[in-house]
Amino acid sequence: MTDAPHTFAICVNRRLGADKPSCAARGSESIADAMEAGIRERGIQVGMERLVCFGMCMDGPNARLIPGGAFHKGIKKEDVQALLDELERICGCGGDEMKGANEVIPAPGS
Numbered sequence: 001m002t003d004a005p006h007t008f009a010i011c012v013n014r015r016l017g018a019d020k021p022s023c024a025a026r027g028s029e030s031i032a033d034a035m036e037a038g039i040r041e042r043g044i045q046v047g048m049e050r051l052v053c054f055g056m057c058m059d060g061p062n063a064r065l066i067p068g069g070a071f072h073k074g075i076k077k078e079d080v081q082a083l084l085d086e087l088e089r090i091c092g093c094g095g096d097e098m099k100g101a102n103e104v105i106p107a108p109g110s
């Protein structure tokens, strides 16, 4: 097992109650969708995990590259390209042969 960063983890927790802030209530699910699409499109050599709470709910949406990456707090949809650039720089890309590797290929006639 290597200590190299291998997973982009983003909190998608939604805490119920108007007085309880949470990452999902601040848009982390759409950020996660955009990150996932970008990782696939670029062929970045990193997994992605949607987690339930880092325990810093007041600062969300929160994410980090694990293991060992710094926390990104208060991320916004417009931060996605910069985050993808960072993942690409740290984790690398698989090249053209990786692009679309996780794509779902529609069944013929669908």
Ligand code: FES
Residues within 6 Å of the ligand: 011, 012, 013, 014, 015, 021, 022, 023, 024, 052, 053, 054, 055, 056, 057, 058, 060, 061, 062
């Ligand atoms: S809800 Fe995201 S850190 Fe707690």
